[in-house]
Amino acid sequence: MKWQQMLFQDWEGVVRTLLVGVLAYIALVIFLRVSGKRTLAKLNAFDLVVTVALGSTLSAILLQESIALAEGATALLLLIGMQYGVTFLSVRSKGFAKLVRSEPxxxxxxxxxxxxxxxxxxxxxxxxxxxxxxxxxxxxxxxxxxxxxxxxxxxxxxxx
The missing domain is CATH 3.30.240.20 (bsu07140 like domains)
Known part of the structure; x- marks a missing residue:
């Protein structure tokens, strides 16, 4: 009986994962398109951390029923907004850029x-x-x- 629960619990969870997954993915793609190419650029450790955090957040939205789509989309938007803010400040301030990006x-x-x-x-x-x-x-x-x-x-x- 317990091994059956590991494989399948109910259709409600499957439908939720499909519905929330599609909507969260669409939200992520829209946010990334709006924020520009630099959001996921391979530039420095900070960018890698943001990329991993986005993946982790998307995974949590998909698999944790306690996280509503609106909360998950807000978390994705927050991460992308922070990344946008950091790159915005980095371009305009050499001191800030040195703080977040290593020098060659x-x-x-x-x-x-x-x-x-x-x-x-x-x-x-x-x-x-x-x-x-x-x-x-x-x-x-x-x-x-x-x-x-x-x-x-x-x-x-x-x-x-």
Missing amino acids: QLLVRNGEVLERVMRKERVTQDETLSAIRSSGGRSIEDVEAVILESDGSLSVILRG
């Missing part, structure tokens, strides 16, 4: 590994070499610069 870091300069910076940023030499190979280089000596970007990716500038 130079890891390799003219074939020389900046070990202190790599240690501080927790990047291994193997990760750096992998990025160099992906960019068409063979070794550290082939590189003019390797930069750890704000989004965590490694940019490689090969020597001419």
